[in-house]
Structures are given as structure tokens and as C-alpha cells.
Amino acid sequence: MTTNAKYNILREVGRGSYGVVYEAVVNQTGKKVAVKRMHCNGPENVELALQEFWALQSIQSQHENVIWLKECILQSGQVFQPMSHHCNKTDDQLLLIETCLKGRRCVDPKSACYLWFVMEFCDSGNMNEFLLARSPDAQLNKSFMQQMSQAVAFLHRNHIVHRDLKPDNILISNSCGGPVLKITDFGLSKVCQGSVNVNQHRFSSACGSDFYMAPEVWEGSYTAKADIFALGIIFWAMIERITFRDADSEKELLGTYICQGKDIIPIGEAMLENPSMKLQIPLKKKRCMPNDLCRLLHDMLAFNPKERLDAFQLESRIKQTSYGEKIQCSSSSK
Numbered sequence: 162m163t164t165n166a167k168y169n170i171l172r173e174v175g176r177g178s179y180g181v182v183y184e185a186v187v188n189q190t191g192k193k194v195a196v197k198r199m200h201c202n203g204p205e206n207v208e209l210a211l212q213e214f215w216a217l218q219s220i221q222s223q224h225e226n227v228i229w230l231k232e233c234i235l236q237s238g239q240v241f242q243p244m245s246h247h248c249n250k251t252d253d254q255l256l257l258i259e260t261c262l263k264g265r266r267c268v269d270p271k272s273a274c275y276l277w278f279v280m281e282f283c284d285s286g287n288m289n290e291f292l293l294a295r296s297p298d299a300q301l302n303k304s305f306m307q308q309m310s311q312a313v314a315f316l317h318r319n320h321i322v323h324r325d326l327k328p329d330n331i332l333i334s335n336s337c338g339g340p341v342l343k344i345t346d347f348g349l350s351k352v353c354q355g356s357v358n359v360n361q362h363r364f365s366s367a368c369g370s371d372f373y374m375a376p377e378v379w380e381g382s383y384t385a386k387a388d389i390f391a392l393g394i395i396f397w398a399m400i401e402r403i404t405f406r407d408a409d410s411e412k413e414l415l416g417t418y419i420c421q422g423k424d425i426i427p428i429g430e431a432m433l434e435n436p437s438m439k440l441q442i443p444l445k446k447k448r449c450m451p452n453d454l455c456r457l458l459h460d461m462l463a464f465n466p467k468e469r470l471d472a473f474q475l476e477s478r479i480k481q482t483s484y485g486e487k488i489q490c491s492s493s494s495k
Contacts, residue, residue, distance in 0.1 A: 168196060168279065179209050179348060184282060194231065197278040199348075209348035210276040214244065216321050216347040216490070217278075226312035228332065228345040234277040283343055285470035289414055291333045291340065292399060302400055303485025308342040309392055310479050314472040316344070317385050320353040322364070326391035327373045328398075328415045359385045361470050372416040374407065376433040376464055384464040391477060393461030394428060400454070400484075401445045417444070428444075432464050454484040 168185045175182040187194060198267040199210040217230035233244040285291050290360040295301075309331070314374075316323060323330075323344065330346040349369065353362040367381045375390035377383040397403065398415040405425055407414050419431040425450075432438055442458050442474075443450040457478055470478065 168194065170196060178347075179206055180404045185279075192280040193284075194288060195280045196286055198277070199276045201274040201276060202327070203427075212350055213278065213347040214276065215352050216350040218244075219321065219352050220319055224315045226308045226342050226344060227315060228283075228343045229281045231279045231281070234279070236273070236275040236277060238273065241277075247468045255442045280345070281334070281343070283334040285333035285335050285340060288328035288331040288333060288342070288395075288399075289412070292328075292402075292415065293404070293413060297400075297402055299485045302396075303479075304339065305342055305399065306314070306479050307398055308483075309344070309395070310476045312342065312344045313388055313392060314476040317359045317388070317472040320359050321347075322348055322353065322359060322362070322385045323347065323350050323388050323391075324364070325369045325373075326395065327370045328395060329370075331395075331461075337463065353385075371430070372414075372418060374427060374429045375453075376436075377428045377466055379430055379433050384466060386469045386471060389461050389470055389472060390429065392475070393458055396461070397442065397444075397458050399449065401443055403444060428462065428475040436464050438464075451483050457482055 163478070167188055170183045170185045172184050172209050173181060174184050175197070180197050183196045183198070185194050185196045186192065199213070201207045201210055214233050217228070218233070223229050235242045235244050246295060251362050280438065302341055311325070313323070325346060325348070326344070330344065332343045332345050334341045334343055351364060353359050362384060364383055364387075365381050367378055369387075369391070373391040373394045375383060375387040378387050395415065397417045401417075402414045403415070403417045405416050405418055406412070417428055418425040419428055420426075421431075428440070440459065440462060442455050442462075460468075460478075461475065
């Protein structure tokens with residue numbers, strides 16, 4: 162199978178509700194790339210595909226911890242058309258929507274409409290797979306915390322709010338200096354127009370993955386600080402290896418939650434029901450987490466967004482924490 166005769170698709174490596182990711186090679190050089198195909202067979206799918214494209218093409222410089230979009234190709238039937246990084250947003254959006262609403266659905270593959278995202282290939286899976294296959298390691302955790310905070314600060318400086326940060330959306334690439342994180346999956350992201358501070362731009366569409374959503378997201382009025390809450394859930398789960406089993410995929414996933422009887426409740430939802438609730442950090446072994454790390458997590462998971470760290474404060478605070486600088490005791494498996 163080929164895409165635009167430039168790439169040879171080797172195998173499927175991931176599949177979600179809106180797209181399929183393949184391992185592929187560049188025919189001219191033999192270099193590996195990841196190719197994500199999003200089927201634009203309905204207005205919702207079109208919007209998700211476009212949001213991902215606008216977010217990735219709006220970034221003027223590459224960051225080591227943000228997935229790099231090499232090119233995006235619009236397929237309409239058997240015709241492949243590269244979407245320029247300098248394209249007119251309105252024209253391309255109308256083209257996709259027009260193609261979709263003309264009824265070119267998957268009944269006839271020859272008239273199908275797709276967006277193909279060609280990105281750098283990450284060889285070590287996602288963060289869930291990578292960490293849960295290894296023993297807890299404080300130095301690795303600290304490195305991942307720094308990389309994630311730097312990536313989100315970079316996105317927020319570029320007026321991009323991810324809105325769906327979770328371990329499944331963070332890929333790992335091996336390098337001679339150690340594993341490198343790559344934030345990916347920008348289908349729910351938003352690019353804040355203008356020069357307004359990203360932390361002042363308000364969103365009303367409740368979206369994301371339940372276990373990582375901030376309390377205010379559940380209410381439908383939030384800012385970029387919702388990304389920091391999601392990172393707080395990820396950091397906490399990574400450090401203490403707190404997991405839950407996803408009802409749909411049956412996979413074990415990193416994520417922190419509140420137990421209510423036999424039910425597990427996302428922390429953001431539980432905090433919304435009880436704003437005065439005090440989070441028990443650490444959850445497992447109280448002596449295993451330095452005080453400054455406990456304070457950091459509390460400040461990332463503050464119920465009131467005004468009291469929560471922003472991405473730039475977080476980037477600075479992580480550099481100052483003592484966690485990971487010496488051997489830490491390991492939390493027991495859940």
C-alpha cells in the first residue's frame with residue numbers, strides 16, 4: 162500500500178476512534194516515518210482532522226518533545242494533494258467540508274476523503290506501554306516530568322492548548338541520551354488566536370479523557386490550566402504507579418482516581434462534587450515522596466484554577482524539586 166507514491170506503508174501500529182497510525186518508510190530514502198490516516202467522513206471527523214493540522218502547522222519551530230509534522234496530504238478519491246504549511250486556513254477548511262458534505266462517504270472507497278499526517282516515527286510505543294513494562298525509576302520519572310513540562314510550556318507559548326493530555330497521547334523515542342517523550346494527538350487541541358495570554362483564553366466545550374480532566378472542564382468553562390491538571394494526574398500516577406483498567410480497551414492505564422465503594426471516580430469529577438476535598442498525596446507509601454514534590458502535585462491539582470500553576474511556573478518548579486536527584490524508594494505495584 163502506498164500514499165501519494167512517496168511512502169510505503171508497512172504495518173498498523175495503533176488505532177483509535179478517529180484514525181489509524183501506520184509505520185511507513187519514505188520510498189526515496191528508506192527512512193521510517195509514522196503515517197496517521199484520519200477519515201473525513203462526517204463533520205465531527207473533519208473538525209478533528211483540521212484541528213490537528215492547524216495546531217501542528219501553526220508551530221513555527223520544532224520542539225524535541227512535540228511530535229514533528231513532516232507534511233499533511235489531503236486524499237480525495239484517488240487524488241493526493243499536499244496541504245502546504247503556508248496554506249490559507251479558510252480555503253482548505255472549506256475544501257474538506259465541501260468534500261465531506263457532498264456525500265463522499267465510505268460506501269465507495271474510490272470517492273473517500275482522508276487526511277494523512279506524516280510524522281516522525283517513535284520506536285518505543287506510548288508512555289503507558291513504556292513505563293508499565295519497567296520497574297519504577299525516580300531518575301526516569303524526573304526526566305519525563307521535565308520533558309512534559311517543557312513541551313506544554315512550549316505549546317502554551319505558541320498559543321496551543323492540547324486539551325487531551327494522557328499517557329496514551331505521549332510517545333517515546335529512544336536516543337543515545339535516553340528516552341525522549343513526544344506529545345502527539347492534537348485532534349482536540351485549540352489554537353488561541355491573537356496575542357492574548359493563553360491562560361486568559363476561555364473554552365466552553367467539555368472534552369478530553371475523563372480521568373485526566375480538570376474540575377472546571379466538567380463544568381464547561383476553563384483555560385489552558387486544564388492542561389496542567391492533566392499533567393498533575395499523569396505525574397502522580399507515574400511516580401506511584403497508580404493504574405486503572407479501561408472499560409473499553411481492557412488495558413491497564415496510568416491514572417489517579419478516587420475510590421467510592423467499588424467505583425473509581427476521576428479526581429476532577431470528585432473534586433467538583435466536593436471542592437473542599439483534600440487530596441491524599443502520596444497515596445501509597447508516605448515516606449517515598451519528598452515534601453517539595455508533594456507540594457508541586459498539590460499546586461498542579463488545585464481545585465481553583467487561579468491557585469494552580471501555569472505551564473511556565475511548572476517548568477521552573479520541576480527544575481527546583483529534589484525528586485530524582487538521588488535514589489528514591491520504589492512504590493509497590495498496585
